[in-house]
Amino acid sequence: MTTPSYVAVLALDDLPAMRPVMVGGRRVLLVRAGDEVRAYDNRCPHRAWPLERGTLAGGVLTCANHRYTFDAATGRGLDPGGCDLVAYPCRVDADGTIAVAVP
Numbered sequence: 001m002t003t004p005s006y007v008a009v010l011a012l013d014d015l016p017a018m019r020p021v022m023v024g025g026r027r028v029l030l031v032r033a034g035d036e037v038r039a040y041d042n043r044c045p046h047r048a049w050p051l052e053r054g055t056l057a058g059g060v061l062t063c064a065n066h067r068y069t070f071d072a073a074t075g076r077g078l079d080p081g082g083c084d085l086v087a088y089p090c091r092v093d094a095d096g097t098i099a100v101a102v103p
């Protein structure tokens with residue numbers, strides 16, 4: 001198993017509730033999940049709508065297209081279930097830099 005290669009993408013202070021970024025040519029959505037940060041593929045797993053156009057409230061990310069909902073902390077599909085977000089390894093370094101690893 002190889003160690004993921006992280007790329008610094010944004011300062012934590014510059015992340016509102018969620019924000020799209022490009023990492024290694026991929027569209028990634030950074031999401032605040034409580035005190036932590038998650039990184040997901042910025043395409044809805046239903047029909048690839050840009051998730052950045054959706055909303056984040058109460059820890060639930062809602063796609064703007066057909067209103068599928070996802071747990072922002074885990075990426076798990078809530079309604080309907082079984083339709084999960086694609087997550088990428090993400091960390092916040094000691095200096096407050098968000099780093100993401102994409103394949």
Ligand code: FES
Pocket residue numbers: 044045046047048049063064065066067068
């Ligand atoms: S494209 Fe997101 S719910 Fe259909």
